[in-house]
Structures are given as structure tokens and as C-alpha cells.
Amino acid sequence: MYNLRMPRLTYLKICCCNNSRLSLPKLILVLLVAVIVLQGVHMFLLSRIQNHAKRESKTADNSEIGEMIKRIYESHELDATGSYHVIANVAMCEKCLPTGAPMYEKYEITIVTQTSLNNLHHIVNMASQWQGPIGVTVFAFDDGIVNVLIAIATLRKCHPVVLKTVTFHLAYPLHRFPQNLNNAYDTALVSCEELPKVFESKVPNYSFDDIQYPHNMLRNVAVKNTKTEFIFMIDIDMLPSLGLRKDFSKFIEVADRFLPNLTAFVIPSFEAKLNVSFPADKKALLKQWDAGEIRPFYYEVCWKCQRHTDYDTWKEIDGSQLKIAYNVPWKDPWEPFFITRRFMPTFDERFKQYGFNRISHVCELHVAGYTLSVLSNAFLIHQGFKQPEKFHSTKTKELNMNRMLFRKFKEELKMKYPYSQKRCY
Structure with a gap:
């Protein structure tokens, strides 16, 4: 609570009323000072409100990433060979949630696809064009997993059609678990304008040094977690x-x-x-x-x-x-x-x-x-x-x-x- 110190204002009032000889210029100066003080107080309070809003926004952003990290730790699913950790539905589309709109109808089709981080940006055009359910499995490893989580959360924040229609799955080699995942709960999202920089990797899907790109495992994950009767398997670009x-x-x-x-x-x-x-x-x-x-x-x-x-x-x-x-x-x-x-x-x-x-x-x-x-x-x-x-x-x-x-x-x-x-x- 704020302690409003009225005595000073009372003193100003008494001086103004009792000193009949107070000149007009002095009166204007006093009023000008009062306006400046009030503006300063206004700017201070407004700044506090804005900072609070930013903290709330950052908390919401962190919550999105935090939920995905939680799903990674809670998932115990492996691929058929036991070589990859699979996290199905690491971020579900808004229409897919139990509390959201009704599930898709019988003759609905889901696009199923797969990618690494460097091609994930294509999902925006695909979602905008398709205007329906999409399932994409993203392949990552090491600290690149955190970058994928940031990208997914930012895509969902900046593109409502992605939030509404795209379900993301994640897979990574068991021996390439990210070391910094525990420290990623407080990671802030990038701005919508800065998002393209996240996808600037020049490494194609087939050139991951000693990591082989498992197309078909990623496709199977997307198909397995589809909710519609029909699927349409295509490349993300x-x-x-x-x-x-x-x-x-x-x-x-x-x-x-x-x-x-x-x-x-x-x-x-x-x-x-x-x-x-x-x-x-x-x-x-x-x-x-x-x-x-x-x-x-x-x-x-x-x-x-x-x-x-x-x-x-x-x-x-x-x-x-x-x-x-x-x-x-x-x-x-x-x-x-x-x-x-x-x-x-x-x-x-x-x-x-x-x-x-x-x-x-x-x-x-x-x-x-x-x-x-x-x-x-x-x-x-x-x-x-x-x-x-x-x-x-x-x-x-x-x-x-x-x-x-x-x-x-x-x-x-x-x-x-x-x-x-x-x-x-």
C-alpha cells in the first residue's frame, strides 16, 4: 500500500490561501511543479505495471517450455530397436486437447511428416495451406533439443494456426541426451521477429556427423499418434x-x-x-x-x-x-x-x-x-x-x-x- 503524505499538500493549500500577496507567476510555477511530480508518479506506476506484465508473459513462456520438458522426463517410450527416446505429443494442437473443440470427424485427414530443426519453419506455410490436423515428429539431439523446444513454443505463440492444428512429437538418440535440459525451465522465448534465426542451421538432415537420420522411425511415430482415419504422408517442404x-x-x-x-x-x-x-x-x-x-x-x-x-x-x-x-x-x-x-x-x-x-x-x-x-x-x-x-x-x-x-x-x-x-x- 502507498502512504500518501497529505501534510505537504495541506501546507501548500494554506500558503496559497493565506498569502494573498502570492504573485501569478509564482502560482503558475507551483502548479507546474505539481504537474511534473504527478507525471513522475504516473510514469513510475506505469513502469511497475509493464514490468509486472513482462514477468507474467515470461512466466507463461517458461510454462510452455517447462511443460514440454516435463513430458520428456515423464515419457518412457522407445522405438522398436531401443535406440531412440520418443516423446509423443510433446506439444498438442489446441483442437486435440480434451478441453478443446470436438475431435475430428471420421473422414478427416491428418498430414504426417518429419523434420529436424533446420526445416521446421516450413510448418507455418503447411498449416496455413492445410487448415487441418498435422502431426510432425522433430528429430534432435544434444543441446539442440532445447532449441527445438524454444522453436516449438515460439511457433505456437506467433502463429495461431500452428497452435490450433499442429501436434509436435520429439525423438532423439538415447546416447545424445541434452546436458542442459535441467537448466532450460527458465529459458525465455525469442520474439516472433527473431524466430527465423533459430532455424539458420546450414546442416542438412543427412549430415549430422555420426548420427544417421531415421526418416521411417519418425514417420511411424507421427502415424501412430494420429487421431483421424486417413493420413497424408508428405515431406515438410x-x-x-x-x-x-x-x-x-x-x-x-x-x-x-x-x-x-x-x-x-x-x-x-x-x-x-x-x-x-x-x-x-x-x-x-x-x-x-x-x-x-x-x-x-x-x-x-x-x-x-x-x-x-x-x-x-x-x-x-x-x-x-x-x-x-x-x-x-x-x-x-x-x-x-x-x-x-x-x-x-x-x-x-x-x-x-x-x-x-x-x-x-x-x-x-x-x-x-x-x-x-x-x-x-x-x-x-x-x-x-x-x-x-x-x-x-x-x-x-x-x-x-x-x-x-x-x-x-x-x-x-x-x-x-x-x-x-x-x-x-
Whole structure:
């Protein structure tokens, strides 16, 4: 409480009233001094209020990070090999919380993806475009885990669509636990303007020294913790066509009555030059394709990995509404992106680094009896042209190692699906 010392003000009043000879200039001076004093008191009190607000804000920020650290310590989940600590739902989307809005409807789709810190910023564009549930597993290790927690909390604070729709999971190698995690409870968030600096790591996913990037383990974590019936597995630097989520939900609600459950709905994938405007629909995409601004995905890097989508046929299909354009039997080494039910064969977690991590999964779907159906009015665009010279230096070595594993994998499928007449070739 403040002690207001009235005697001085009383003395001023008495002097003003009893001294009839007090000149007008002196009176003005006295009043001016009083105004300055009152302004000083006002600024002091305002400063205290602002400082208190800042402390409250910092406490809220710390609480977000503190909750994630708590989940790390409380999680006892490991991957199938016992090599990675997995923290599912380290930060849940607002709509996913029990106290939030109702859970997503039956025919809803969740984008599932994975990344390290250096590509996590793409989640903002993805969430803004998708406007629906997204699950992303973030890979980190050592003190980089604290940076990931700061990034997640700041993204949720600065981008309401991320807070509302994105659920984050975390995974790290058991032998690379962060040493400074206990001291991170009081870590303050960076400002929204400073957030891009957090993502300035120049190290690509495949170049973590002695750490192998476990794509498929991260994907399995995201799929396992999905709450919707359908999933859409894509890379974090890709964007789906506008309206795809709602269009597919309407389509599958009708088509589900006659389509087999084992269907993978292929979304033709493309890559666009940087800073090219995103096409509003298929008609706009075709114009940009003709102009050389957009081309089929992996056109230079591995055309045989995508050409079985049959882009020439897709180009001629009417794009006025979403429907199945045609079916394509799987052929090695086709690796399309697709939407399917979440209860599918898991990704083989032995495939790490570059090569065969997605091909192996689509191959198994084929052997398991899935139909690959290309959708007519949907597409996926990677931001930037993929070019062979921009890959990491150990790509060829990793590709050769995973090729040997893929051969073994195909032989194992014969035993896993003994009654299947389909093979991976």
C-alpha cells in the first residue's frame, strides 16, 4: 500500500490561501511543479505495471517450455530397436486437447511428416495451406533439443494456426541426451521477429556427423499418434493443392461405400521454382507447367521414381472435381505420395539416411494388396527444383547401402505375405 503524505499538500493549500500577496507567476510555477511530480508518479506506476506484465508473459513462456520438458522426463517410450527416446505429443494442437473443440470427424485427414530443426519453419506455410490436423515428429539431439523446444513454443505463440492444428512429437538418440535440459525451465522465448534465426542451421538432415537420420522411425511415430482415419504422408517442404482436405473428405464419404479399404490415393507431385506463386487449381498448374515454372517431382534427380504416376495421362484428365482418374500397378522404383487409412503397414525403420525409405513402404503396400489410385484434381508441390548437385556428399554411398537392404527386404516380404501373388519388381 502507498502512504500518501497529505501534510505537504495541506501546507501548500494554506500558503496559497493565506498569502494573498502570492504573485501569478509564482502560482503558475507551483502548479507546474505539481504537474511534473504527478507525471513522475504516473510514469513510475506505469513502469511497475509493464514490468509486472513482462514477468507474467515470461512466466507463461517458461510454462510452455517447462511443460514440454516435463513430458520428456515423464515419457518412457522407445522405438522398436531401443535406440531412440520418443516423446509423443510433446506439444498438442489446441483442437486435440480434451478441453478443446470436438475431435475430428471420421473422414478427416491428418498430414504426417518429419523434420529436424533446420526445416521446421516450413510448418507455418503447411498449416496455413492445410487448415487441418498435422502431426510432425522433430528429430534432435544434444543441446539442440532445447532449441527445438524454444522453436516449438515460439511457433505456437506467433502463429495461431500452428497452435490450433499442429501436434509436435520429439525423438532423439538415447546416447545424445541434452546436458542442459535441467537448466532450460527458465529459458525465455525469442520474439516472433527473431524466430527465423533459430532455424539458420546450414546442416542438412543427412549430415549430422555420426548420427544417421531415421526418416521411417519418425514417420511411424507421427502415424501412430494420429487421431483421424486417413493420413497424408508428405515431406515438410511440400504443399498440397488448395482445398484438397475438404474435397477429399467429401469424395471419400461417398466413394467409401464401394472402394476397397486397401486403397492408396496417389497425389501427383511436382516441384516449383522458388518464389513462384502457388497455383490456385489444376488449370493454373498446367499453365505454369507449360511455362517451365513447375515440373514433375524429381524430374532431374530420379525421374524413374515418379514417372509411373503417368503425368501425361493425368494432364488430360478433367480437373473440375475430385475423382479417381485411373489405377496404376506398382513398378520398381515408383515412390508416390498418397492418402490412405492410418491402419497400414508401418515404415521399415532399418532404412536411414538417403534412399529406399519410401520405396520400400510403397512396395510393401503393393505386395499387401493395395490398389494405387491416382486422383484427378489434386496435386502436391515441393518448394524449389530438386537438383542432383545440391545433395549431400555421401548420398551415393548411402544409396548403395540401402539398395542392398532393399533386396533383403523384398525377400522378407515373400515370407511375410506368403499368399500374395504380387512382387516388388
